[in-house]
Amino acid sequence: MSREYKLLFAGPMGAGKTTAIAAISDSAPISTEARNTDIAQHSKAQTTVGFDYGEVALEGGDRLRLYGMPGQSRFDFIWKVASAGALGVVMLADNSRPDPLADLSACIDAFTELAAAHAMVVGVGRGGEGRLGIDDYGEWLAARGHVAPVFSVDVRRRDDVLLLIDALLNQIETRELLAGTTESRA
Amino acid sequence: MYLSTTAAQAPHQLRRISCIGFDWRAEVSLRETLALLNGRTTDQWQYTDEPVADVLIYDSSNALAQAVVRRTTADQARACICFPSNNQDQGELALRYPFGASRLIRCLNHASQSLAGHGGSAADRESLSQRLDNAMALPRIEAIALRVGRHQGLLYPASRRIAWPVALDIDEIAGMLGGDVELTALGSADRALHDAITAQAVVEGPAEALLWAIGMTRSGGQLLGRIQTRQAYRLRRWPDFGVMGRRSADLRCTALLMQRALSVGELTQLSGLPSAVITAFLNAASLCGLLVADTASRAPERILAGSNSRFGGVLQRIRTAFALHDAA
Numbered sequence: 001m002s003r004e005y006k007l008l009f010a011g012p013m014g015a016g017k018t019t020a021i022a023a024i025s026d027s028a029p030i031s032t033e034a035r036n037t038d039i040a041q042h043s044k045a046q047t048t049v050g051f052d053y054g055e056v057a058l059e060g061g062d063r064l065r066l067y068g069m070p071g072q073s074r075f076d077f078i079w080k081v082a083s084a085g086a087l088g089v090v091m092l093a094d095n096s097r098p099d100p101l102a103d104l105s106a107c108i109d110a111f112t113e114l115a116a117a118h119a120m121v122v123g124v125g126r127g128g129e130g131r132l133g134i135d136d137y138g139e140w141l142a143a144r145g146h147v148a149p150v151f152s153v154d155v156r157r158r159d160d161v162l163l164l165i166d167a168l169l170n171q172i173e174t175r176e177l178l179a180g181t182t183e184s185r186a
Numbered sequence: 187m188y189l190s191t192t193a194a195q196a197p198h199q200l201r202r203i204s205c206i207g208f209d210w211r212a213e214v215s216l217r218e219t220l221a222l223l224n225g226r227t228t229d230q231w232q233y234t235d236e237p238v239a240d241v242l243i244y245d246s247s248n249a250l251a252q253a254v255v256r257r258t259t260a261d262q263a264r265a266c267i268c269f270p271s272n273n274q275d276q277g278e279l280a281l282r283y284p285f286g287a288s289r290l291i292r293c294l295n296h297a298s299q300s301l302a303g304h305g306g307s308a309a310d311r312e313s314l315s316q317r318l319d320n321a322m323a324l325p326r327i328e329a330i331a332l333r334v335g336r337h338q339g340l341l342y343p344a345s346r347r348i349a350w351p352v353a354l355d356i357d358e359i360a361g362m363l364g365g366d367v368e369l370t371a372l373g374s375a376d377r378a379l380h381d382a383i384t385a386q387a388v389v390e391g392p393a394e395a396l397l398w399a400i401g402m403t404r405s406g407g408q409l410l411g412r413i414q415t416r417q418a419y420r421l422r423r424w425p426d427f428g429v430m431g432r433r434s435a436d437l438r439c440t441a442l443l444m445q446r447a448l449s450v451g452e453l454t455q456l457s458g459l460p461s462a463v464i465t466a467f468l469n470a471a472s473l474c475g476l477l478v479a480d481t482a483s484r485a486p487e488r489i490l491a492g493s494n495s496r497f498g499g500v501l502q503r504i505r506t507a508f509a510l511h512d513a514a
Contacts, residue, residue: 166434
């Protein structure tokens, strides 16, 4: 019987979730785009109001489902529901926004349990356009109790999205590996 | 393309081979041809993505590849095999694409001979990584002047920032790694020289990508003197691999050291990576100021056999689906 696994892409509106999924999905992602009525939040014309959905076929007939969470915080109930059973979450940030950390705040809080149980990785887009550096994100996360990789990425590039996936997988694998070790007196 | 090899190993040992500046089709072809040569060469050969491989094959028409090979063979005894750019080079260490098995076998056997004759003397020279680490550890140092060719800039050890005449992008870093790097430690008495260089080095930014690259490619296979093999280390934070490029081995080592302090041996055992890869990783992390000695009293790690994964083989199958190289 084939099984399905789930990977989440989250972050504020305009951070690039739809683009990231499109970069790695086997087929064009299914998006539920609608006219953006929340111009105060972000100026883009269209935004995701439901899920973005893409998938990747795995050996043995299994599937990896890629879900892009809607960026608006009024959909935070979806974020928590979607976390159940997910392998981990790829969090995307837009460094060109006036206050990117404030934008991230609600998402990070919503996915705290998933990050603690499995893994989280943060991709910062448009890194050269903002006043914050990667270290600022890392310190901000640490202050909220998260130790997650933070990378400068351009999610239009498949290899940058794969960096995020690779880091996520390595966190899960090494956590399991270390759980299989013990400290022993020599 | 040329093949380059590291210092002496006993005959019939497993040797590692990598390539620089290849078209991906040539790389895939090389991997597949190597897999077919099992038992037909003097030594056993295994393909690796690591720049610390025993043998490097490079495209002689690629200037960047030439520079990297020139530098890595200066830091560490190697033999090189090339893809010649024209018909002139027909030596024993020259290959053509598509690879012929017989020619590849001859090249690899010649490389084995070349390696056996090196005797490891080059490994005794102090690497750029070590010289840079020594300079950064000097007391009362304010900056380190770096000169590569016509370019000169200032590295500030405390902040790990660098001022350089041009933007320090990946091409500029590659050029620096391919050249001879002169280092001069500057203290408060060297203000005039400092100011003269500052007038030219007008682009300032983080030096992490440069320091990481130096640690990875200019360590000469030797751990920095400050890194003690029995000491456990952890990482202060994740390096920005978005800037430095994705390598699964780096991600795996980082993920381990972000979760637990490990000694060099423990990291080697848990990661399943060759010790040369671990050496380069730790040197790079140390130069970037990310490697922290764990002061807490601890006992060695012991891997428990038979631990079950909650995810079974799905993580490996995800890697396969995305063609992510297995770090182990």
